[in-house]
Amino acid sequence: MTDHFWTYGTDSGYLAGTDLTGWRVEAADGSIGKVDKHSDEVDDAYLVVDTGVWIFGKEVLIPASAVTRVDLEGHTVHLALTKDQVKGAPEFHSEKHLADRQYREDLVAYYRVGGPF
Template identity: 40%
Template sequence: MLLSLKDLKGFTLGATDGDIGEVIDFYFDDEAWVIRYFIVDTGTWLSRRRVLISPQAIASLDWRARRLSLAITQDQVKNSPEIDTDQPVSRQHEMQHLGYYGYPYYWGGAGLWPTGAYAGAGGFGLPGGESGSRQVEEESARAERALHEDDDPHLRSCEAVVGYHIKATDGDVGHVESFLINQDTWAIQYLVINTSNWWVGHHVLIAPEWVDDVRWFDKTLSVDLDCASIKSSPAYESTAQLNREREQHLYDHHGRSGYWVNEAFIERVET
């Protein structure tokens, strides 16, 4: 199932023993295009402190109640390492944060998440378990070698990227309005592009693998598609109407293979 990050903002996050706050933003990994953390405003409960919550903590999602239930306690959140979300999050801070919860590090591996961290459609593995601790130990040596990346952790705010201009191979075509997320893996599956400022158009979808370059300093994303193909791309209306048939039509329109083909191949290799 695909979820809109615009709709996920404002969701309540509940620990096993009480609520901890509301989602106000997300950090994504600009190399893998995966949501790595929810940025949560804890309100008066923790003097409006903002905390990071990994998708690995999610136990269940209740769309109607606009609620994400977590497999951690309020005390775990309260005593977690403090991170200034207004500043770039270093790899050192990530190691402290993930190590505190007993999660394996996500970098340095071949998949979107470490082996065993992802538990399938039902969510991620629970923190603090025996397998999580063992994976932390196994990953620690690799993570230490990655410390040179401290100054460039590849984490970006989704909220900050909203509004970025999209440059096709032959001109401007629109701007980023939202993101669609794969609920099973928390990968960014599509960028929702608003084309109305460039022509009397509509919303269209662009997959991250079609992005050639991101210019953070002037807030633009370059894609390897031309204006005509984007302009004639199937219109996007809502996640409720976006089924596999419509996705196939989108990929066929651009002459690309669907992401689900690669996922099926990886699954066969791993089994």
């Protein structure tokens, strides 16, 4: 993990500019969905993960610092979070939450309390 919540760790294997859209997402204990969108902007990097039918189509915002490994050949993103941590995360609606500072602060608090940060 990195000290920067919204930044990919230097050991994650993420290469700037790589389009992760559509890639599989693996939690620490199994598959959780696919990347719907992502950002690799400095200090504002994240994944929007569509969990599909796994938890009834919920989208969640995952900070880049939760990414432990990017498998470039397998088109898979691996997280330090468990399925339950992702499942319990606040639901994400891009039109409502993307620029909402309070939502971001709540998300940081959720992952710091219930996550590996």
